[in-house]
Structure formats: C-alpha cells, structure tokens
Amino acid sequence: MRIISYNVNGIRAAMNKGLIDWLKTDPADVICIQETKAEKDQVNHKLFSDLGYYDYWQSAAKKGYSGVAVFTRIKPDHVVFGNEYACNIDEGRILQLDFGDIRLINAYIPSGTTGDVRQKFKYGWLDDFHCFLENARKKNSKIVLCGDYNIAHKEIDIHDPVRNKTTSGFLPEERVWMDKFFSTGWVDAFRVFHPEPHRYSWWSQRFPGVRLANKGWRIDYINVTENLKKQLVSADIYPDVKHSDHCPVFIEIKT
Numbered sequence: 001m002r003i004i005s006y007n008v009n010g011i012r013a014a015m016n017k018g019l020i021d022w023l024k025t026d027p028a029d030v031i032c033i034q035e036t037k038a039e040k041d042q043v044n045h046k047l048f049s050d051l052g053y054y055d056y057w058q059s060a061a062k063k064g065y066s067g068v069a070v071f072t073r074i075k076p077d078h079v080v081f082g083n084e085y086a087c088n089i090d091e092g093r094i095l096q097l098d099f100g101d102i103r104l105i106n107a108y109i110p111s112g113t114t115g116d117v118r119q120k121f122k123y124g125w126l127d128d129f130h131c132f133l134e135n136a137r138k139k140n141s142k143i144v145l146c147g148d149y150n151i152a153h154k155e156i157d158i159h160d161p162v163r164n165k166t167t168s169g170f171l172p173e174e175r176v177w178m179d180k181f182f183s184t185g186w187v188d189a190f191r192v193f194h195p196e197p198h199r200y201s202w203w204s205q206r207f208p209g210v211r212l213a214n215k216g217w218r219i220d221y222i223n224v225t226e227n228l229k230k231q232l233v234s235a236d237i238y239p240d241v242k243h244s245d246h247c248p249v250f251i252e253i254k255t
Contacts, residue, residue, distance in 0.1 A: 001029050001030065001074065001099065001102075001252070001253050001254075001255045002027075002028040002029045002030070002250065002251075002252045003028055003029070003030045003032065003104070003144060003146065003222060003250070003251050003252075003253065004027055004028040004030070004031050004032065004248045004249065004250050005032045005034070005106070005146035005147055005148075005220055005221070005222050005248065005249050005250075006031065006032070006033055006034070006220075006244070006246065006247070006248040006249070007033075007034040007035045007108070007147075007148040007202070007220060007244060007246040008033055008034070008035060008036065008243060008244045008246070009035050009037075009244040009245050009246065010035065010036070010037040010038070010244075011033060011036040011037065011038050011043060011069070012037070012038055012042070012043060013037075013243075013244075014243035014244055015043070015044075015047075017242070017243040017244075018243060019243045020047050020051075022241060022243065023048070023051055023053075023071070024051060027238075027241075027248065027250070028250065029072065029073050029074055030070065030071070030072040030073070030074065030097075030104065031053070031070065031071040031072070032068070032069075032070050032095075032104070032106035032146050032147065033068060033069040033070065033071070033106075034067075034068050034106070034107075034108035034147055034148045035066060035067065035068075035108060035148065036057065036059065036066075036067035036068065036069050036092070037064050037065060037066070037067060038059065038064070038067065039057070039059040039063075039067075040055070040057040040059065040069075048071050052073050053071035053072060053073055054071070054072050054073075054075055054076070055069060055070070055071050055072075056069060056070045056072075056076075056079050056081075056095060056097065057069045058081045058082060058089075058092045058093075058094065058095045059092045060090065060091045060092035061089075061090045061091075061092075062090075062091075065091070065092075066091045066092045066093060066108060067092035067108075068092055068093060068094065068095050068106050068107070068108050068147075069095070069106075070095050070097055070104075070106055072097070074099060076097040076098055076099055076104075077098045077099065077100065078097070078098040079095070079096070079097050079098075080095070080096035080097075081094075081095060081096075082094050082095075083096070083132050084132065085128050085132065087125065087128075091110070092108075093107060093108045093109070093110070094106070094107055094108075096136075098140075099255065100255060101140075101141075101142055102140075102142045102143070102144060102228070102255060103136065103140035103142065103143045103144070104143075104144045104146070105136070105143060105144070105145045105146070105147075106146055106147055107129070107145065107146070107147035107148075107149075108147055108148050109122070109125065109126070109129070109147065109148060109149045109150045109151070110122045110125050110150065111150045111168065111169070112150070112168035112169070112171075113168045113169065119168055119171075122150070122168075122174075123173065126174075126177050130177070130180070130181065133145070133181075134184070137185075137225065141225065141227060142224075142225055142227055142228055143224070143225045143228075144222065144223075144224050144228065144251075144253065145186070145221075145222070145223045145224070146221065146222040146223070146249075147220070147221070148202075148219060148220050148246065149178075149219055149220070149221055150168075150169055150219055151169055151170070151174045151175065151177070151178055151219060152164075152169060152170050152175075152217045152218055152219055153175060153178040153179075153182075153188075153218075154175070156197045157200075157217065157218040157219075158170055158200075158216075158217045158218070159198075159200065159214070159215040159216055159217070160215070169217065169219060170217075182223075185225060185226045186223045186224070186225060186226070187223060187224050187225070187226055187228070187229045187232075188221065188223055189221075189222045189223060189224055189232055189235040189251045190218075190221070190222070190235045190236070190237065190249065190251075192229065192232055192235060193232075193234060193235045193236070194235065194236070194237075198214060199218060199237055200214065200216025200217055200218050200237070200239070201216070201217070201218050201219060201220035201237055201239075201246055201247055201249055202216055202217045202218075202219050202220065202245060202246045202247075203215065203216040203217075203245060204245070205245045211239075211242075211245075214239075216239075218237070219246075220237075220246055220247075220249045221249065222235065222249055222250070222251045224251075224253070228253065231253050231254040231255070232251060232252075232253055232254075233251075233252040233253060233254060234250075234251065234252045235249075235250060235251045235252075236249070236250045237249050237250070238250060
C-alpha cells in the first residue's frame with residue numbers, strides 16, 4: 001500500500017494548480033488530504049471518482065476552514081468521521097479508515113500561529129489527541145497515522161532552530177509532546193530511511209524565495225506503530241510537487 005499525506009492549503013486552489021493532473025500520475029493508492037477548506041459538494045469530486053478513487057470528506061462547520069479528506073483506490077472496510085472529541089467534528093480534523101487489520105488515521109493538528117488563544121487550544125487538543133491515540137491502540141494494534149502536525153520535532157526538522165525557538169510549531173512544549181508521542185511506541189517512517197538534514201515539507205509564504213532556498217520546516221508526518229516498522233518498504237518527501245505551501249510526504253508499506 002502506497003500512502004501520501006498532503007496539506008493542500010485549499011483543495012479548490014490546489015486543483016486549479018494541477019492537482020488532478022498530478023493524481024493521474026498514480027502517486028499513491030491512498031491520498032490523505034488536510035486543509036481542504038471546502039465541503040464535498042463545493043468540489044467537482046467526480047474528477048476523483050473518474051480516476052478510480054473512493055473519496056471521504058470531513059469538513060469543518062465553518063465555511064472555507066480546515067477540513068480533511070481521503071482519496072483511496074482501495075475500498076476501506078470501515079470509515080469513522082471524526083472521533084469522540086466534538087472539536088474534531090466541528091473543525092474537520094480527523095478521518096479514520098480501516099484496511100484489513102490496519103487502521104489509517106488522517107489528522108490535521110491545529111496551528112497556534114494566530115495567537116495565545118489558539119496556542120492554548122492547540123495544547124488542549126494535543127492532550128486529547130494523546131488520549132485518543134492510546135485508546136485507539138487498545139482497539140487497533142496496527143495504526144498508520146498521518147497528517148499535518150504543525151510541529152517540527154527536532155532541530156534537524158527546521159532550517160533555523162535558533163531563531164524559531166519561540167515560534168509556534170517549534171516551542172519547547174510542542175516538541176516535548178512529540179518526544180512523549182514517539183516514546184510510546186510510534187515510529188517516524190521518514191526517518192527510518194532518511195537520517196539526513198535539510199528535508200522539509202512546508203515553506204512559509206510570508207517570505208519570498210524561501211522555498212527556492214529550501215528554508216523550510218518538516219511538519220508533515222506519516223508515523224506507524226512499532227509493530228508495523230518491519231513492514232515499511234520506503235518513505236520520502238516530494239518537494240517538487242507544488243500545489244500548496246506544503247508538499248506531499250509518502251510511505252510504502254507491506255499489508
């Protein structure tokens with residue numbers, strides 16, 4: 001199974017930039033999308049079904065905000081929209097799909113960049129998310145968890161760790177949460193294959209030229225439970241795919 005996670009920063013905008021043509025190249029069996037900023041009926045979703053994808057959407061209550069979707073050529077056995085926390089229904093942040101004995105969770109973790117209120121919300125969301133994942137693993141021992149985490153975990157994951165140490169997305173408390181997350185039996189699939197620096201998945205649009213100069217952050221992840229590590233075949237980041245300020249991240253896994 002080939003899986004991609006991709007924050008498209010508005011699926012309609014990404015479609016206008018060639019997203020459908022890229023999907024025609026068959027980049028993966030399952031495409032997990034974050035930040036759709038649209039409801040399903042606002043998009044010509046027949047374009048996805050014409051390419052052989054089943055499509056599942058969890059949109060935010062607020063128009064043009066947040067939202068996740070999954071396009072898959074493998075029909076899932078079961079789909080769960082959201083989770084037990086109401087904010088993930090209201091803000092469209094979680095989709096869960098079962099493929100045999102593997103549960104795939106597509107998550108869009110909140111950003112705290114707009115100020116203290118949302119940063120506080122982010123910390124609360126992360127605490128709830130940790131509890132949710134612990135409960136999920138009691139029911140599904142094999143999980144692939146992907147999405148935009150809005151956190152660069154280590155200094156190797158950000159182009160300028162010194163000047164960004166007080167920036168949301170690289171705050172000590174956020175990085176400690178990532179430490180705790182990985183200490184409980186999750187594997188960073190990309191780092192299994194790529195220990196090298198300067199590999200990023202997001203570049204700020206506020207500063208011209210940063211993507212060309214590769215001054216980015218790695219905030220998009222595909223992680224697996226420890227019992228799936230031996231089934232990983234490959235993982236990568238595709239910085240040359242440019243429909244968004246993010247780029248796709250990829251794994252291939254034996255099922």
